[in-house]
Amino acid sequence: MNTADTSTKYLVNLLMKSYQDHAEIIKVDTKIQLNRSILIDVLDKLRCLIFPGYFGKKNISSSSVEYYAGDLLEDVTFHLSAQIARALHHRANLENIPEELIIKEGEKLCFTFLSKLPEIRELLAADVSAAFDGDPAARSKDEIISSYPGLYAIMVSRLAHVLYTLDVPLIPRILTEHAHSITGIDIHPGAVIGHHFFIDHGTGIVIGETTIIGNHVKLYQGVTLGALSTRGGQVLQDVKRHPTIEDHVTIYSGASILGGTTIVGEGVVIGSNAFVTKSVPEKTKVSVRNPELQFKTEGMSQWSHEEFRQEEFWDYVI
Amino acid sequence: MNTADTSTKYLVNLLMKSYQDHAEIIKVDTKIQLNRSILIDVLDKLRCLIFPGYFGKKNISSSSVEYYAGDLLEDVTFHLSAQIARALHHRANLENIPEELIIKEGEKLCFTFLSKLPEIRELLAADVSAAFDGDPAARSKDEIISSYPGLYAIMVSRLAHVLYTLDVPLIPRILTEHAHSITGIDIHPGAVIGHHFFIDHGTGIVIGETTIIGNHVKLYQGVTLGALSTRGGQVLQDVKRHPTIEDHVTIYSGASILGGTTIVGEGVVIGSNAFVTKSVPEKTKVSVRNPELQFKTEGMSQWSHEEFRQEEFWDYVI
Amino acid sequence: MNTADTSTKYLVNLLMKSYQDHAEIIKVDTKIQLNRSILIDVLDKLRCLIFPGYFGKKNISSSSVEYYAGDLLEDVTFHLSAQIARALHHRANLENIPEELIIKEGEKLCFTFLSKLPEIRELLAADVSAAFDGDPAARSKDEIISSYPGLYAIMVSRLAHVLYTLDVPLIPRILTEHAHSITGIDIHPGAVIGHHFFIDHGTGIVIGETTIIGNHVKLYQGVTLGALSTRGGQVLQDVKRHPTIEDHVTIYSGASILGGTTIVGEGVVIGSNAFVTKSVPEKTKVSVRNPELQFKTEGMSQWSHEEFRQEEFWDYVI
Numbered sequence: 026m027n028t029a030d031t032s033t034k035y036l037v038n039l040l041m042k043s044y045q046d047h048a049e050i051i052k053v054d055t056k057i058q059l060n061r062s063i064l065i066d067v068l069d070k071l072r073c074l075i076f077p078g079y080f081g082k083k084n085i086s087s088s089s090v091e092y093y094a095g096d097l098l099e100d101v102t103f104h105l106s107a108q109i110a111r112a113l114h115h116r117a118n119l120e121n122i123p124e125e126l127i128i129k130e131g132e133k134l135c136f137t138f139l140s141k142l143p144e145i146r147e148l149l150a151a152d153v154s155a156a157f158d159g160d161p162a163a164r165s166k167d168e169i170i171s172s173y174p175g176l177y178a179i180m181v182s183r184l185a186h187v188l189y190t191l192d193v194p195l196i197p198r199i200l201t202e203h204a205h206s207i208t209g210i211d212i213h214p215g216a217v218i219g220h221h222f223f224i225d226h227g228t229g230i231v232i233g234e235t236t237i238i239g240n241h242v243k244l245y246q247g248v249t250l251g252a253l254s255t256r257g258g259q260v261l262q263d264v265k266r267h268p269t270i271e272d273h274v275t276i277y278s279g280a281s282i283l284g285g286t287t288i289v290g291e292g293v294v295i296g297s298n299a300f301v302t303k304s305v306p307e308k309t310k311v312s313v314r315n316p317e318l319q320f321k322t323e324g325m326s327q328w329s330h331e332e333f334r335q336e337e338f339w340d341y342v343i
Numbered sequence: 344m345n346t347a348d349t350s351t352k353y354l355v356n357l358l359m360k361s362y363q364d365h366a367e368i369i370k371v372d373t374k375i376q377l378n379r380s381i382l383i384d385v386l387d388k389l390r391c392l393i394f395p396g397y398f399g400k401k402n403i404s405s406s407s408v409e410y411y412a413g414d415l416l417e418d419v420t421f422h423l424s425a426q427i428a429r430a431l432h433h434r435a436n437l438e439n440i441p442e443e444l445i446i447k448e449g450e451k452l453c454f455t456f457l458s459k460l461p462e463i464r465e466l467l468a469a470d471v472s473a474a475f476d477g478d479p480a481a482r483s484k485d486e487i488i489s490s491y492p493g494l495y496a497i498m499v500s501r502l503a504h505v506l507y508t509l510d511v512p513l514i515p516r517i518l519t520e521h522a523h524s525i526t527g528i529d530i531h532p533g534a535v536i537g538h539h540f541f542i543d544h545g546t547g548i549v550i551g552e553t554t555i556i557g558n559h560v561k562l563y564q565g566v567t568l569g570a571l572s573t574r575g576g577q578v579l580q581d582v583k584r585h586p587t588i589e590d591h592v593t594i595y596s597g598a599s600i601l602g603g604t605t606i607v608g609e610g611v612v613i614g615s616n617a618f619v620t621k622s623v624p625e626k627t628k629v630s631v632r633n634p635e636l637q638f639k640t641e642g643m644s645q646w647s648h649e650e651f652r653q654e655e656f657w658d659y660v661i
Numbered sequence: 662m663n664t665a666d667t668s669t670k671y672l673v674n675l676l677m678k679s680y681q682d683h684a685e686i687i688k689v690d691t692k693i694q695l696n697r698s699i700l701i702d703v704l705d706k707l708r709c710l711i712f713p714g715y716f717g718k719k720n721i722s723s724s725s726v727e728y729y730a731g732d733l734l735e736d737v738t739f740h741l742s743a744q745i746a747r748a749l750h751h752r753a754n755l756e757n758i759p760e761e762l763i764i765k766e767g768e769k770l771c772f773t774f775l776s777k778l779p780e781i782r783e784l785l786a787a788d789v790s791a792a793f794d795g796d797p798a799a800r801s802k803d804e805i806i807s808s809y810p811g812l813y814a815i816m817v818s819r820l821a822h823v824l825y826t827l828d829v830p831l832i833p834r835i836l837t838e839h840a841h842s843i844t845g846i847d848i849h850p851g852a853v854i855g856h857h858f859f860i861d862h863g864t865g866i867v868i869g870e871t872t873i874i875g876n877h878v879k880l881y882q883g884v885t886l887g888a889l890s891t892r893g894g895q896v897l898q899d900v901k902r903h904p905t906i907e908d909h910v911t912i913y914s915g916a917s918i919l920g921g922t923t924i925v926g927e928g929v930v931i932g933s934n935a936f937v938t939k940s941v942p943e944k945t946k947v948s949v950r951n952p953e954l955q956f957k958t959e960g961m962s963q964w965s966h967e968e969f970r971q972e973e974f975w976d977y978v979i
Binding site for chain 1: 350360371373378513517531533551569578616617623625628629631
């Protein structure tokens, strides 16, 4: 045995001891391991099915699109059914259920999920319109579909939400966390989101599990739709902890809206960096008061102050 | 026909119906589809050409660097010309132009773009210096080139800006959104940026399309150089909506500078979280006034307040 | 010679001139180039070793886990030793040291690093517990290990910190910047972090090089543990510039804690968006005072104001 072998052996022994000491972060002797790369590949293919011709390597003709869709659907069905079946093992009390039944259930849930693709496409077509109408920097809908991170995060969130409502464990969160890593936009798959949803820039957005968002809502980077407290930990599971945002609401960058009983009424506009923990009546503008700035120019000994003229700002914004 | 075939057929029919209903988010019967993976691969190779020896798998000797560059340039030319030609189909009113002319135009634009690489390298060499001089945590220029996300975002933005000024559709934005997804830094390819530009940390930075940034400017994480309003939507296209930042300006984390007529003068320093919607004269320090904090220690019944001693802070910072 | 050849030749000549003009951003004639894709692959395998059965494509049985670990360890040892040896060339004054000695040192440092894996696993097991106890949205520890970006950033930071303390150049920062790009969480490998560390959401977090964090600390998205000033640039290297956070501290979203002598005492809770540049005594709640909001509902001519009722908020939060 040479030195390298000895050291590897030594390290393996250390690790085996560690695996015993902390068996709670090991997963052995199960059939339930998910394969994240397969799931990401499925997600890429779902994007091709939703926006055919925009992604993937092939050009598509109107005579071939049916075969294109059929091919992709077979592939997605095969892999996603199997991953869902594995994920189902994470539901409690499945020990005595025969494996075949679980596999069947995986296939059934996958079919139900895929049959929702037309509804999801309908919502996403509205989201693309909302982005185009809301962003002067958008040159075309093609640009939005090909490159806007907000649209990608919304697409993944709409897909994951369907799996979440079907009570599929783990997979919805793996998908949305993948989108989070790509976009910096963290939408929990539990959030309920209406049509014509537009996220501009998006990095730093957090949307919590029990959030409800109406139609025609627009969010900017750094917005949090969050919980007031998580002090209760696991006791708070399934309690509504995140706000409700009604139709036609715009929330500017860095604002936080917190709390499960906080309702932001229809047509409300919330200014940058506002910190809102109570309900806001409909058609109301909300902003931080007196964000006074101070100035000191070289050679002056005093700071001068200038109150931020909020009204003027709102003239621009609203 | 077995059950699986039947279900796939059913799902395909659903989708074909959906493709008819929402044909606006489909791209068929065109030759204009871009290939994002080819574009990302081109970007990786451009990085190898800009910083030879830092990326890629080969060690390079001074005698081989010419062949290395030649190989990469041929590869980039081949793929990028073709992608540019496809992108050109997104320009309006190209129906009657023969395909060969568009292909030629793609080659010409690609050549013009690549001939700017020395200028871009010159700017990036200055950016690397600015990062090294400005960041005590930087151990070496090698560390900056190999690992700083700010430098990567700036490099991609400088490349994309050249394509943007050549009026190449879609590709500039695909490149900058790729950098956005890698770094959390969202720089629109339209932004004009001077030399010695340094971005520290960077996550959450947004720099809008019509922003102009001078030389020796330093930005921290979470800074927005944005528009006051996008209420006008597509009507505002090509209007200057984002600020002008002059030379030697530093903007600390979380500050927002908004509006197309807002000019931040030479040598200005803007403190964390300031929200600036008007011009600032040169050599001025700006900060949020009175960011008073309140404290309550266990066992006390009252909150105590302490005004944030801005002057003291500025003693440190400036 | 055809036109394409001529243009490539022209472009190569331009670049060769540029390489001469800016040789400081070229790396030729050295053996010290690191291979980032090998390093990322090593990182993926370290994750498999730390959480066996959660990642990778194979299901693992208790009888095979030893072989699984042995295989991975051999692979990691082979590649990481070589990368460390290359990185060592970036240490100063190594010109006259024989290559074999550097290779031996690479192997030695790699072995020392890998022998710390059990300690790192122990810390991470505590981090997983802290995440589960602290987040009502967490359905299971499996969900946390498979999908939480905060846990991933902490894992990479703990691994990179060991390499940092072994004075391995470049590699620690390449690893943490990879995690930064995946998660939006920017933890410098120099930061010292206790057990039961929990990061929720995480995008936009910055933790500086000389930060010290105690046990049971919880951070939310957008928190900065930063320096007051980097005006000194390279002169400040190795000076403690970032804060010390003691045990059982919670810091809510968007807060900034700045400065090398700033100590946040045991049990402190810091509210959203607070900007703290001085020490805070233990068991104290800190928040922005008077974050007053103003409201204007359609049809009203005046803005109404409402002071944010901080006490009420704290009733929820603490």
